[in-house]
Amino acid sequence: MSSPPSWKELVIGGTIIEPGSTVNVRTGTWRTKKPVINQDACTRCRICWEYCPEGIIQELDKPFVSRKGIKYAVTYEVNYDYCKGCGICANECPVKAIDMVSEYE
Amino acid sequence: MIEKAVGKSTGPTRVALTGNYAAAYAAKMADIDLVAIYPITPQTTIAEKLSEFVADGELAAELIHVESEHSALSATIGGAAVGARAFTATSSQGLELMHEILHIAAGLRLPIVMAVPSRALSAPISIHNDNSDIMNARETGWIMLNASDAQEVFDMVIQAFKIAEDPRVLLPVMVTYDGFVVSHTVEGVELPDAEAVRSFIPKGKWHALDPSRPSSMGPIAGPDWYYEIKFGQYHAMRDSIKVIAEVMDGFGKKFGRNYSPVVGYMMGDADFAVVTYGVTWGFVKTAVDRARSMGIKAGAIKLNVIRPFPSDAVISYLRGLKSFAVVDRAIYYGAPSPGPVYTDVASALFMSGHAVPALNVIHGIGQRTMYINDFVEVFKELTKLDESKVIFMGVRE
Numbered sequence: 003m004s005s006p007p008s009w010k011e012l013v014i015g016g017t018i019i020e021p022g023s024t025v026n027v028r029t030g031t032w033r034t035k036k037p038v039i040n041q042d043a044c045t046r047c048r049i050c051w052e053y054c055p056e057g058i059i060q061e062l063d064k065p066f067v068s069r070k071g072i073k074y075a076v077t078y079e080v081n082y083d084y085c086k087g088c089g090i091c092a093n094e095c096p097v098k099a100i101d102m103v104s105e106y107e
Numbered sequence: 108m109i110e111k112a113v114g115k116s117t118g119p120t121r122v123a124l125t126g127n128y129a130a131a132y133a134a135k136m137a138d139i140d141l142v143a144i145y146p147i148t149p150q151t152t153i154a155e156k157l158s159e160f161v162a163d164g165e166l167a168a169e170l171i172h173v174e175s176e177h178s179a180l181s182a183t184i185g186g187a188a189v190g191a192r193a194f195t196a197t198s199s200q201g202l203e204l205m206h207e208i209l210h211i212a213a214g215l216r217l218p219i220v221m222a223v224p225s226r227a228l229s230a231p232i233s234i235h236n237d238n239s240d241i242m243n244a245r246e247t248g249w250i251m252l253n254a255s256d257a258q259e260v261f262d263m264v265i266q267a268f269k270i271a272e273d274p275r276v277l278l279p280v281m282v283t284y285d286g287f288v289v290s291h292t293v294e295g296v297e298l299p300d301a302e303a304v305r306s307f308i309p310k311g312k313w314h315a316l317d318p319s320r321p322s323s324m325g326p327i328a329g330p331d332w333y334y335e336i337k338f339g340q341y342h343a344m345r346d347s348i349k350v351i352a353e354v355m356d357g358f359g360k361k362f363g364r365n366y367s368p369v370v371g372y373m374m375g376d377a378d379f380a381v382v383t384y385g386v387t388w389g390f391v392k393t394a395v396d397r398a399r400s401m402g403i404k405a406g407a408i409k410l411n412v413i414r415p416f417p418s419d420a421v422i423s424y425l426r427g428l429k430s431f432a433v434v435d436r437a438i439y440y441g442a443p444s445p446g447p448v449y450t451d452v453a454s455a456l457f458m459s460g461h462a463v464p465a466l467n468v469i470h471g472i473g474q475r476t477m478y479i480n481d482f483v484e485v486f487k488e489l490t491k492l493d494e495s496k497v498i499f500m501g502v503r504e
Contacts (some may be wrong), residue, residue, distance in 0.1 A: 006332070012275060012335050015214065015324065015338065016332065016336040017314055017324050017325075017326075018322060018326050019322045057180060
């Protein structure tokens with residue numbers, strides 16, 4: 003990362019004048035535990051997608067066939083660049099298909 | 108109908124106004140766009156007068172009657188954030204409830220103007236005047252002007268808009284003055300021609316929210332950013348003294364009433380001086396005359412600006428004196444000296460390398476009566492003063 007600007011170059015009052023600049027902040031680095039979705043156990047109910055406070059559960063057009071032969075049109079994946087590891091998805095998942103796994107083990 | 112009434116050119120007129128009405132008339136002549144206000148003694152008559160102006164169609168401003176002073180300043184910030192010329196007023200406990208938001212208004216660098224007729228703080232409850240409330244607000248990042256009479260209130264509110272909206276400043280400005288003694292005393296006030304006021308303070312432009320240039324105001328700033336943003340604010344405050352002097356000078360040229368950050372009285376050959384602000388100024392000037400008739404080379408200075416502290420001007424008056432006093436109408440509990448402005452003067456003097464014995468006079472707490480002869484006594488005390496000390500005048504021992 004290049005060195006940040008001097009105080010003279012900053013916008014008055016700390017106003018952010020670049021729209022959408024939050025994508026530059028990789029909040030995923032805050033995480034101590036990460037959610038891991040078990041694609042075989044997942045029933046595609048969409049509850050994790052709905053509850054995620056950061057909107058980082060992605061609904062992807064990726065067909066998937068489970069070991070029991072159930073065909074799904076979509077797959078849910080976590081965007082680890084921005085997932086803060088709050089664990090709400092794992093807590094809400096009705097079939098316990100999401101495990102919170104330590105980043106340090 | 109509103110457009111017809113607003114901006115009517117009348118020429119200068121002299122009217123009888125209280126200090127609070129003078130503030131309200133100045134806000135009206137400044138053609139404010141928004142006022143968010145909550146009543147509190149002794150400020151209430153500003154809220155009443157502005158409401159009347161809006162109801163009568165004399166002022167085309169958005170008037171928001173809020174549920175607290177915390178909300179009053181928050182709504183005022185909202186107005187200034189979208190580029191509106193925004194005004195509010197409060198006193199005492201109201202200023203304390205606003206305290207959190209005072210810092211935010213200054214940190215966002217929004218050019219809000221607020222009138223503050225000062226009043227003592229609870230407990231015990233006092234509706235009467237001293238300067239405890241405004242002195243508490245000195246470190247919030249607001250520029251603070253201090254008026255001694257109704258005419259000064261009017262003039263300083265006009266000056267405040269020009270200072271606040273100057274692109275070199277962009278800081279909120281408080282116009283402080285003594286509650287009741289100024290806020291409710293009827294005096295002759297010269298109101299300038301409305302058009303002349305408007306041409307003196309054309310509406311400024313600042314970093315306001317604008318849908319065509321999306322921005323986010325008031326975000327979080329981490330350790331890599333916060334310090335620099337606050338350093339910029341510090342610089343704006345420090346350098347604003349030049350703009351304040353320039354605006355006061357320009358005001359004098361345009362309207363014929365002269366102002367400067369610090370004014371002196373009989374200071375040319377003075378050996379002893381009293382430093383004042385607010386209504387004490389009037390008493391002290393008469394005390395100077397009486398002390399002079401007794402052969403004491405007395406003088407006085409008055410601070411028209413409390414923040415940024417006008418150190419250079421104060422030191423230029425005080426450095427050659429034999430001794431001086433600072434009269435404070437507020438108590439700093441547990442501080443090295445109990446007077447807040449004494450503390451400022453002492454630190455300015457220390458930093459300039461000058462040493463002059465200085466008396467800290469505490470007086471007029473909770474509007475305890477101050478007499479002119481009290482200040483004659485102060486001058487007598489100054490002639491004997493060889494080391495700095497504190498006296499509490501008017502208190503029953």
